[in-house]
Amino acid sequence: MTWRLLAWSGIAVAALVPIIVGIWLLSLPAASAFRVPPAIAxxxxxxxxxxxxxxxxxxxxxxxxxxxxxxxxxxxxxxxxxxxxxxxxxxxxxxxxxxxxxxxxxxxxxxxxxxxxxxxxxxxxxxxxxxxxxxxxxxxxxxxxxxxxxxxxxxxxxxxxxxxxxxxxxxxxxxxxxxxxxxxxxxxxxxxxxxxxxxxxxxxxxxxxxxxxxxxxxxxxxxxxxxxxxxxxxxxxxxxxxxxxxxxxxxxxAFKFTRPFALTAIQNTLAFWNREQLGLALVPGVDEVSLALVGDSWSRTYRSHAATFAATGDAVTTRNGLRIYPQAVAGSWPADRLLPAVGATPPAQALDQALAGIETRYGRSTADVVAMQLEYPRR
Structure with missing residues (x-):
């Protein structure tokens, strides 16, 4: 009798979870409306x-x-x-x-x-x-x-x-x-x-x-x-x-926890079998701002994580003298999981390109989730 009661209790809780989650999602704002703020005096x-x-x-x-x-x-x-x-x-x-x-x-x-x-x-x-x-x-x-x-x-x-x-x-x-x-x-x-x-x-x-x-x-x-x-x-x-x-x-x-944000984050998190580790080449003289923005963005999708790689485990010196260690020692990375090289693109444009790449790979809603985390008004 006790086991039967516990079983029925478990079924009841399992049935309630989607209802509770649905009520919570409906309580969130439908979307963010962006406006151009007034100029600073x-x-x-x-x-x-x-x-x-x-x-x-x-x-x-x-x-x-x-x-x-x-x-x-x-x-x-x-x-x-x-x-x-x-x-x-x-x-x-x-x-x-x-x-x-x-x-x-x-x-x-x-x-x-x-x-x-x-x-x-x-x-x-x-x-x-x-x-x-x-x-x-x-x-x-x-x-x-x-x-x-x-x-x-x-x-x-x-x-x-x-x-x-x-x-x-x-x-x-x-x-x-x-x-x-x-x-x-x-x-x-x-x-x-x-x-x-x-x-x-x-x-x-x-x-x-x-x-x-x-x-x-x-x-x-x-x-x-x-x-x-x-x-x-x-x-x-x-x-x-x-x-x-x-x-x-x-x-x-314009920046708040919305229903689309929550839904996308939940959906991407639940798709754990489809998570990717994406390679980001770490080369001498790389612009540390672009590297940070690109790596950070691709690691906030709930679908992927960026990993820097280089041929050795030695620290690589960036454009402005900072020493960064690769997270993986590898001479190359599978082409289908290799992020575009961080090159001469200005950092703000590198961020826009990363968000565009995320949208292409995972959809607009995921790119919006990343931009929301960065508190970045997408252009």
């Missing part, structure tokens, strides 16, 4: 640039911090690549401990130094500290180091969900800020003293800056370049990376 733009002025050096020192175990790929590499390309500041990548930094969802890099070595070399601290998203928001070493840098006068910049890390330090309490749409609800609930600002890619308040999604690293980096070296230099770098225009405007309402 000159007064607001000028105030933001003034608030970001280098606090210490004529040629600023910019430190990008990560934990060795899972720091977000594009948050870590995109500011590095764009700012190093501009050559208006000294830019270093840091880790909390010795050894490489494993990035999520793809790539492994050798940082320039540990935070301890940085502190020994620069006891007066950085001018800017860029904080990516990390696998945990409250790493003790990260918390202590960011607070110390802020006390020394550094401008703290939380990139995307790196805003959660900055919030955990307490530096955002009482300040205006933003973060990635997916974490917004919990972020505000856990840190009620933060004054959330909608419809802005970049928000700056008293020495602390935050940005929206992963793709916001592009306008954020260009804004820093403009602050340091002027509008002309920023425009020149923007042309090089393939971004025709940039500013802080944003349509926050």
């Amino acid at each position: 000159n007064e607001e733009r000028d105030a933001m640039l003034a608030a970001l002025k280098p606090p210490k050096r004529t040629r600023p020192l910019i430190a990008i911090i990560g934990i060795n175990d899972m720091t977000e790929t594009t948050d870590y590499l995109m500011p590095y690549g764009i700012l190093r390309r501009a050559d208006v500041a000294d830019v270093v990548t840091l880790a909390t401990g010795p050894g490489p930094v494993t990035l999520f969802p793809v790539l492994k890099v050798e940082p320039d130094a540990t935070i301890a070595a940085f502190d020994a070399a620069h006891p007066d601290g950085a001018d800017y500290v860029i904080v990516p998203a990390m696998s945990r928001d409250d790493d003790p070493a990260v918390m202590q180091w960011i607070r110390h840098q802020a006390e020394q006068g550094a401008v703290i910049v939380g990139v995307c969900a790196g805003g959660k890390v900055v919030a955990s330090t307490g530096l955002l309490d009482g300040r205006r800020a933003t973060t990635h749409w997916f974490y917004l609800k919990d972020w505000r609930a856990n840190h009620p003293a933060i004054q959330y600002v909608a419809d802005r890619r970049i928000v700056v308040d008293r020495g602390v800056a935050t940005t929206t999604g992963i793709s916001a690293s592009m306008p954020m980096s260009l804004t820093l370049i403009e602050t340091i070296a002027g509008r002309g230099k920023a425009e020149a770098v923007a042309r090089e990376i393939g971004l025709p225009s940039w500013d802080a405007r944003h349509d926050s309402n």
Whole structure:
């Protein structure tokens, strides 16, 4: 009798699951409606640039911090690549401990130094500290180091969900800020003293800056370049990376958990037998921004994961001097699972091409899911 009851209970639960999931899906918004946000007033733009002025050096020192175990790929590499390309500041990548930094969802890099070595070399601290998203928001070493840098006068910049890390330090309490749409609800609930600002890619308040999604690293980096070296230099770098225009405007309402997003993510996840590992050749001199954007995009489809490969396991030096380790040692990759080489295409265009390739391979809905995760308004 007991086993019969358990069997019937199991059948009843199994029957209820699709109903519950269906009700949940119907409760989600049907789709996102994109609009062109209004232009940023000159007064607001000028105030933001003034608030970001280098606090210490004529040629600023910019430190990008990560934990060795899972720091977000594009948050870590995109500011590095764009700012190093501009050559208006000294830019270093840091880790909390010795050894490489494993990035999520793809790539492994050798940082320039540990935070301890940085502190020994620069006891007066950085001018800017860029904080990516990390696998945990409250790493003790990260918390202590960011607070110390802020006390020394550094401008703290939380990139995307790196805003959660900055919030955990307490530096955002009482300040205006933003973060990635997916974490917004919990972020505000856990840190009620933060004054959330909608419809802005970049928000700056008293020495602390935050940005929206992963793709916001592009306008954020260009804004820093403009602050340091002027509008002309920023425009020149923007042309090089393939971004025709940039500013802080944003349509926050367009990025949210929708029914199409949920359905596509569920369908792709359930198709586990049809998951692919796609090869991305790692070659000397590769542009780290393009590499990060392409690898990150193809690893967010719920259908595929990108893996860098090279003929040996030795680290490969990128365009701007970063050392990246291949994830697989191979002289070639099966042609049907080989991603186009990351070549001379400007980074912003490489992202558009990656999204177009994802749409061709898996459909428009999957490309939209990737763009939504990146908080990237598709052109």
